[in-house]
Amino acid sequence: NAGVTQTPKFRVLKTGQSMTLLCAQDMNHEYMYWYRQDPGMGLRLIHYSVGEGTTAKGEVPDGYNVSRLKKQNFLLGLESAAPSQTSVYFCASMSPGATEAFFGQGTRLTVV
C-alpha cells in the first residue's frame, strides 16, 4: 500500500543545475498535482494533470516543467535551478469526484 511516493526525499542543488522530481502513485488516479510549500505559506499549486498526456499550469509555474507520459507518474523538472526554488515540494493525486487527495511525503530541495 505505497500510495503516493516522491523521489528523492532530499536534494541540494547548485544554482543553474537541473533536476527532476518523480511522483508515483499506485491508486490509478486520474488527477495529479505538484505543490510547493514555503515557510509561513500554504501550499501553492505549480502544475497539474487531469490525465495521462495532459498537463496544465497552476498558480506558480515559472521555472518548472512537467510531464505525464504514464498515468501513474508525474514528473516535475527544474531546468536551471534558482535559490528562489528552495522549498518543500508535495505531490498529490486523486480520482475525479473523490473527496480526498492523497499526498506524498514531500521533497525538501535546497538551491545554493
Added chain:
Amino acid sequence: GEDVEQSLFLSVREGDSSVINCTYTDSSSTYLYWYKQEPGAGLQLLTYIFSNMDMKQDQRLTVLLNKKDKHLSLRIADTQTGDSAIYFCAVSGGRGSTLGRLYFGRGTQLTVWP
C-alpha cells in the same frame, strides 16, 4: 482564485480545548479540509466537511462551518502535547476552478504546553 486565511499561532495548555479558525472567499467551494503537518513530515488529512453541513464530529475533533460568513473552525478537545503541529485549512476549488485543486491557508502553528 480563492483566498484562505487563518491565524498563524495558537498556544494552549495540555488538557484545554484548542480552536483554530479559518475564513475563505469562494462560497461555491464544495469540500473544506483540515490537514495536520508534523515537523519534517507530509500532510495528514484530519477531517473534512461537505459544504451543506454545519458540523462534523470525529472523536476529539469538531468541525464547524458557517457558510454565510465563510468561516470554518476546528476544535480539538482535551489537547495533548502530541497535537503540537501545523494545521492547514484547505478548501476545494469552486465553480470554474481547476479540477480537484485545493487552496490552502498559511497554516496555524499549534503549541501545546504541558
